[in-house]
Amino acid sequence: xxxxxxxxRYKVAKRGQDVALRCDxxxxxxxxxxxxxxxxxxxxxxxxxQNEAQLDKSGLPSDRFFAERPEGSVSTLKIQRTQQxxxxxxxxxxxxxxxxxxxxxxxxxxxxxxxx
Amino acid sequence: GENVEQHPSTLSVQEGDSAVIKxxxxxxxxxxxxxxxxxxxxxxxxxxxxxxxxxxxxDQRIAVTLNKTAKHFSLHITETQPxxxxxxxxxxxxTGGFKTIFGAGTRLFVKA
Numbered sequence: 188x189x190x191x192x193x194x195x196r197y198k199v200a201k202r203g204q205d206v207a208l209r210c211d212x213x214x215x216x217x218x219x220x221x222x223x224x225x226x227x228x229x230x231x232x233x234x235x236x237q238n239e240a241q242l243d244k245s246g247l248p249s250d251r252f253f254a255e256r257p258e259g260s261v262s263t264l265k266i267q268r269t270q271q272x273x274x275x276x277x278x279x280x281x282x283x284x285x286x287x288x289x290x291x292x293x294x295x296x297x298x299x300x301x302x303x
Numbered sequence: 304g305e306n307v308e309q310h311p312s313t314l315s316v317q318e319g320d321s322a323v324i325k326x327x328x329x330x331x332x333x334x335x336x337x338x339x340x341x342x343x344x345x346x347x348x349x350x351x352x353x354x355x356x357x358x359x360x361x362d363q364r365i366a367v368t369l370n371k372t373a374k375h376f377s378l379h380i381t382e383t384q385p386x387x388x389x390x391x392x393x394x395x396x397x398t399g400g401f402k403t404i405f406g407a408g409t410r411l412f413v414k415a
Contacts, residue, residue, distance in 0.1 A: 227407075229307075229405030229407050230347065232403060235402070237401075242401055289354070289398055294347045294348070296346045
């Protein structure tokens with residue numbers, strides 16, 4: 188089937204606005220990861236879901252960042268009161284097995300977020 | 304926590320030459336090491352991975368070696384082609400953990 192799908196592809200917001208980024212993982216994939224990728228850097232882990240359970244959110248940079256996956260499929264990353272330092276590409280990845288089994292992750296194209 | 308360092312940050316080679324990218328990791332508990340290729344504006348794609356119970360793995364023109372004692376692993380691309388030009392990321396993760404830690408990336412240019 189289709190790969191990991193993210194929307195929107197590009198998002199421009201004014202500082203202080205709230206944004207919501209969506210990830211549709213590959214159907215049947217148990218694990219879902221969110222990463223933040225700054226320009227010229229590698230992806231940095233934000234949070235991990237196993238089905239609907241958020242098992243690791245240690246990478247979320249502040250309490251302005253919130254993620255959910257209520258039915259164990261689609262996930263939303265929400266950023267409240269956006270700041271300029273939130274500008275980055277936000278990548279979502281999914282894998283078939285639980286995250287602690289170290290299986291390959293399949294990435295989406297990402298959402299490029301620009302905060303003005 | 305785990306830290307992954309990657310070198311060089313930029314690598315330029317002539318078409319047909321080999322390219323080698325090196326990574327070191329800090330946590331001896333890391334046991335899974337994937338490599339991703341990311342073309343400009345596109346998603347990272349897994350090109351090869353290795354687990355800590357093997358020292359080398361090869362897939363056509365791509366090979367990865369792992370030295371657990373020294374805590375470093377390398378990507379080798381032979382007979383490079385212009386379409387190999389991209390950013391390559393190494394990564395490390397620990398069984399039982401959920402985080403994958405990425406290196407900062409190597410931008411590879413293959414000149415025709």
